[in-house]
Amino acid sequence: MALSKDLDELVQAQVISQQTADEITAYYASKKEASSSSLFVIFGVLGAILVGLGIILIIAHNWDHLSRLQKTILAFVPLVSAQGFCAFSLIRKRNNQRWVESSAAFLFFSLAAAIAMIGQIYNIPGDLPAFLMTWMLLSLPMIYIMKSSMLSMLYLIGITGYGAETGYSSQDASEWYYWAMLLGALPHYYLLLRKHPKGYFTHIHHWLIALSLTTMLGTVAHSHEELMFIAYCSLFGLFYAIGHFSLFQSVGTLANGYKPIGALGTLIILLILSFEEFWSHLSQPRWQLPDVLSSPEFLVSILITLATTWVLSLRIRKVGLPRILPMEWVFLLFIPTYMVGFFSSISVLIINLIILTLGILTVRRGAREAHLGLLNYGLIIVTMLIVSRFFDDQIPFVWRGILFVLVGIGFFIANYWMLKKRKENV
Structure with missing residues (x-):
């Protein structure tokens, strides 16, 4: 209503034409419609999940009173019903995202219920990893049959659970199956990037893939x-x-899972290594060079470092060396610093200097760009470093208190100066 009133006023004042006003109205109407549609999809999926869970609970209440045949039939009722909804969605509601996503989610959980109940009815031996793997492999084709992003998201969560269950508790080949199953979901992710780069499901995929890789x-x-x-x-x-690719330039931080996870993860590692106690427990390794070179840890570290270096080189060619942010160089500084730490305590000092430099440069960038968020982000980095040093027994309490007071004063002064500068520029 306010937008329409403002546009009418601008048209009457001949600031914009009536055609421009109509185009602006149509643009915001389409954005509102897209947002409403996404909410309907989310609520539709939640409704489908609740219906499926409700059916399972009703069946479970009378489970002990049923014969084996009745149990078998009931085990397949949710699955068959979900398949019917999916078939209806594909034939009659192909262009209705609410129908497609809701029926796909219903099928996903109905499949799990059917597998679990059949295993219980016929006493089929198995464990959680086997159940998760069977469930995910049967769900994978449905991502592409239904073209369902919700199913893809649930699949990513499922394979991450499977990978964590096998990877952190076993030493056999099954822990590598996660990586093969992850490849199965990447074509759908690629299609989302191409067709819906600013869609809600695409944004959630960024977070899920980054968190999944971090976990695994x-x-x-x-x-x-x-x-x-x-x-x-x-x-x-x-x-x-x-997270700094052009694909993410026009979206907010919450829509860009890679950048916040990358920044937060880097800072956490640096803060952990900023304690001298960490290095005292990390004794000089007695490694045999052939064993190191053939170890999966070394190979993975080399591959990821090379990939990151390549991506950084692409960024440099595109935006130029001066526009590369300090955080993007940290991984290159970290490698020699970490290796030196096995033999010398100077790495602790270097790590602390890296964190302090990141904070100061971020504050400087925020001040230069008049960006209050960046300014406070840099101050938070410095504060995190000081909080970490608060638990350092080698620093007297008086000095710790002085540091906290100085940072607090810095927050007030920096924000006051920035707000004052903004008012002057208005």
């Missing part, structure tokens, strides 16, 4: 776990660089 990278560690710090720092550097 740790399963690679076996005999040379110390090298995984390099692998993780390079992975977070890769995420941060990807």
